[in-house]
Amino acid sequence: MVDRTAIKTNQDLLPSWRPGKYSILFFKSDFCTQCLNLQKPVLNNIQTKNISIYTIDAPSAETLTKKFRIRSVPTTIVVNNQGQAKYINRGFVNEKILLEQLQQVVK
DSSP: OOOOOBGGGGTTTSTTOOTTSEEEEEEEOTTOHHIIIIIHHHHHHHOOTTEEEEEEEGGGOHHHHHHTTOOSSSEEEEEOTTSBEEEEEESOOOHHHHHHHHHHHHO
């Protein structure tokens, strides 16, 4: 089940988040080879002015990992412009799927 809790209610957890932008939260670990070798390049390819990508070191962000129930990395969360988590992808997700999810969120 998707946790649709608004990020904007917890800007203390992610201070740089601002309403009005679509975002992807990328939970990773320095020891995760899929995070660095697969997921990060995909996110670099889709980054635009209208999408903010937040890279979060899961082991050191205990409050955020608990909030979004992060149990494995990589995990990506597609967030609408109001700060609500709309899609949670556990494990590697390819560019096509992320772009489709972003298109659904923008509608």
